[in-house]
Amino acid sequence: MKLFVPSPGHINSLKELLTAKDKIYSIFMAGSPDYIGTGRSNLASPQLEDIAAQTEYAHKNGVRMELVLNSSCMGGRQLTPEGFRINHWYIEKLVDIGIDSIVVADPYLVETIARDFDVDVVVSVLAFVDSPQKAEFFAGLGAKSIVIDSNVNRHFDVLHAIRDSVDCELKLLVNEGCLYRCPFRYAHFNFFSHAFGPEPRPNVLDDYYYFKCLELRIASPELIIKSPWIRPEDIKHYKDITDVYKIGGRTHFVDWILNCVNAYHNESYDGNLMDLLDCPKDLKDLFYIPNKSLDSVLEQQWKNCKKVCKKCGYCKVLTKKVTRTYTKGGTEFESLEPWEETLAVGT
Numbered sequence: 001m002k003l004f005v006p007s008p009g010h011i012n013s014l015k016e017l018l019t020a021k022d023k024i025y026s027i028f029m030a031g032s033p034d035y036i037g038t039g040r041s042n043l044a045s046p047q048l049e050d051i052a053a054q055t056e057y058a059h060k061n062g063v064r065m066e067l068v069l070n071s072s073c074m075g076g077r078q079l080t081p082e083g084f085r086i087n088h089w090y091i092e093k094l095v096d097i098g099i100d101s102i103v104v105a106d107p108y109l110v111e112t113i114a115r116d117f118d119v120d121v122v123v124s125v126l127a128f129v130d131s132p133q134k135a136e137f138f139a140g141l142g143a144k145s146i147v148i149d150s151n152v153n154r155h156f157d158v159l160h161a162i163r164d165s166v167d168c169e170l171k172l173l174v175n176e177g178c179l180y181r182c183p184f185r186y187a188h189f190n191f192f193s194h195a196f197g198p199e200p201r202p203n204v205l206d207d208y209y210y211f212k213c214l215e216l217r218i219a220s221p222e223l224i225i226k227s228p229w230i231r232p233e234d235i236k237h238y239k240d241i242t243d244v245y246k247i248g249g250r251t252h253f254v255d256w257i258l259n260c261v262n263a264y265h266n267e268s269y270d271g272n273l274m275d276l277l278d279c280p281k282d283l284k285d286l287f288y289i290p291n292k293s294l295d296s297v298l299e300q301q302w303k304n305c306k307k308v309c310k311k312c313g314y315c316k317v318l319t320k321k322v323t324r325t326y327t328k329g330g331t332e333f334e335s336l337e338p339w340e341e342t343l344a345v346g347t
Contacts, residue, residue, distance in 0.1 A: 001235070001243050004028055004171065005261055005306060006250030008052075009044030014054050016254045018061045023265040026064035026100065029054070029250060035090040036078075037071035037197025039105070039126045039189045043251055052097045064100040068250075070124035071193040072105050072186070079108070087307065088116070095119045107141060114142025124247075125150055125173050126189055130158065132165035145169035147246060150176045153228035154302045159241050169244040174230040175260060177248065177279025179216070179223055184209040214280055221287055222319040225308070230275055232263045234298045248278040255258060286326055288336055293322040 002025035030038045055065040077083035101120035123146040130149040152158045188209035263269035273289040323339040
């Protein structure tokens with residue numbers, strides 16, 4: 001198994017992460033938002049000298065380093081002479097530093113980097129590769145690796161079709177907690193691309209997409225169950241598709257990341273599923289979903305699910321069966337209650 005593991009971007013974080021270097025194939029982190037943004041907010045914005053130091057440290061420990069430049073929107077700057085010059089200069093510096101791979105979402109950047117630089121080009125999950133046709137297109141542009149759209153993580157017919165269509169590496173994002181077929185996804189990542197990308201950055205009051213998504217899942221936790229995450233125990237069902245897995249969560253603390261690394265490396269986790277999902281802390285502090293209670297659900301239901309939720313209702317029943325809610329707001333009287341009971345009393 002090849003695990004790609006997130007880093008917040010500080011050298012101290014990297015050193016702490018690499019205490020588990022025997023379980024990590026590659027670290028990935030964002031670069032400076034001054035050049036090309038990413039699909040997440042930034043806890044750190046490492047400059048070239050920081051990236052160089054961290055890359056050298058990772059290589060000394062036998063771990064690869066990947067830079068994420070997966071802005072889903074650059075406002076057309078990448079197609080201007082100035083944008084081309086700046087981006088080319090930045091990527092050249094990253095290659096000189098020794099970065100092993102660069103993640104991008106824009107097809108133009110995939111083709112440009114593959115053509116002009118000696119570095120592995122990775123197609124981001126934000127390119128939404130959800131079909132063999134899209135995979136073939138990006139492979140034709142020179143992609144070395146493709147992170148498949150997490151929305152099809154439980155569509156095994158699609159995953160096998162993609163595997164049969166391309167020879168390049170395929171990578172699965174295992175723990176993203178986003179809504180299945182999220183209606184906010186494109187707009188939200190475009191917002192991130194501008195809010196945490198090069199200047200000028202919008203002066204927004206709040207993140208509508210974040211709060212609306214949070215509101216929906218608090219009201220209907222079955223949406224958490226429907227999210228296309230892959231449990232550590234279920235990795236075995238994907239081994240004929242790929243042995244490369246990406247743990248999302250570069251905005252989290254290192255101890256949380258290491259907990260995920262151990263769970264996925266061991267292919268087992270005895271605890272709250274919410275501990276592993278890259279989702280808001282508000283949800284983690286509210287819901288307890290025993291991970292082991294979901295044993296066999298993938299093979300018995302989700303592998304063959306038609307995804308017509310209104311007719312099926314399986315996930316709604318499952319949610320009521322397994323989900324518990326923390327009550328009493330973290331006080332000394334904190335307790336876990338079945339979600340259905342807390343719903344009935346309006347808590």
